[in-house]
Amino acid sequence: MLISEWVSQRIKYDEIEKYTDNGKDFIDDEYIENLLKDDSEPDPKLVKDIFSKALSIQTLSLEDTAVLIRLKDPDLIEEMKDVAKKIKIKVYDNRIVTFAPLYMGNLCVNNCLYCGFRSENSIIKRRVLTMKEIEEEVKVLCGEIGHKRLIVVYGEHPSTDVNYIAKSLETIYSVKVKVRNGYGQIRRVNVNAAPMQIKELEILRDIGIGTFQVFQETYNKKTYSYVHPKGVKANYKWRLYSMHRALEAGIDDVGIGALFGLYDWRFEVLGLVSHAIELEKKFGIGPHTVSFPRLEPAANTPFVKETRYRVSDEDFKKIILILRLAIPYTGMILTARESKEIRDEVVEYGITQMDASTKIGIGAYSDRMTEQELERQQFEIGDTRTLDELIRDLAKKGYITSFCTAGYRCGRTGSSIMELLRTGKEGVFCKLNAVLTFREWLLDFATKETEDIGLNIIKKELKEIEVRFPEIYPKVLEYYRKVENGERDLYF
């Protein structure tokens, strides 16, 4: 099939219109712009009421979120940091889940102005991994680094269509590597790909996908049209309703995101919150994760330097705080696009997931690339710490790293997990499974220095479990000992 023919068959208009309100989508540009016109400092009492609402794990309205956007009072912003941290502990406990991105190919039919992989960027070395190459990548990821969770990334192209994606997921799940004391295996594969048709999403559902992620990039329609001049991606609504189709197809863990730097960050925050509210309203299921990457330099991509909407570090920190409060139950992903310094600071604002030992060149893990090669990458990464280093740094801050992938393997998905998250019950599972999976990782992959620091964290966690949950503590200890004796993949 010709590429142009493939492109022309991608969009199913009936799979857009069925979700709209008489053709109108759920992003009300005019209403959002109007909310943002008011720049006055909000009444502190109102702000405190909003803090209380967020602390009770209720999704904030657009109006409430706009109030937080307007907030400039340094004391209230400091208080907002405390609130964000409390929410994170209540919903997810003090664990950080780690993952690695795995780029499968860089062929793409789209020509997004900000992307290194855009179709007209002639300096990029194009390549799609074969199944054998994927296997080699995964062997490094789960057998040498110790990752249990991946986010696999695909360009929109017939060479990485749904059949390729399905086959690659099967390949990843099939890899099992003997390691120091147990075995390494990827237990959850999340997918970041182009919008798909319902029947295609059903294929991914049947394979056992983790979370399905599609980022809207920008929720502002005018900007969207400008930065996506051609290709399938030029259709705003096809992308906007990706998650509706995924949920309808039975993939009940979905991830949304915006690329900050394309338009006014305040608009994008309200766009993300609108998206969460819409999914909750239509399906009773909000986003499993929210991503908020900032635009980063990419090879031969002048747009990145020219944009007037680049987000400062100060605004970036505010974005994270506001999103943490506005969608309090959601997982928040902070990637290695950001520098070590920024990540170390904002992890305190309610982040739940981070990547490490990150390589985003196609085939870069098994090629053992030590330097970044922009011609093979979508953008430049900012934090090059290994997983061992990140875990150690997190442990020094009192965070336990979790490799838990239990949720989607025992039905804690969709509306079921929503309730568990809102009531703080999921946080208990997070705590218990963090201890077990972290011990596994320390036994199988850690350096001596990291193991020592890690064991101190585990000791503290076990003590807390003993005090808070005396009735389940014996079971936790029983499972902990089993892990120490070589059993793997045990969970609550």
Added chain:
Amino acid sequence: MEKETCIFNLQNYLDNLSKEYDCGVWICKKFGKRLSFFVGVKPYKFLPPKKIDIGENYVLFIEDFTRIEKTLEEIIFKIKNILLTK
């Protein structure tokens, strides 16, 4: 309609089981590694759940297995019967 009746009946049955044995009991639909919540009483005792295959497409989770173990066969038989009406 049959599907809704089936879910309603399963929910009722699992609610009763949960009350009787004081633990979460729920059924998931199987999609490869992914087990999506289908019906039942979510976990609340924070114990590792016992996983029991119900045919090719469903999995039963029991949070406090030791309490239910003796009547397990009967429970599976009943669940399969309700699922057959779907």
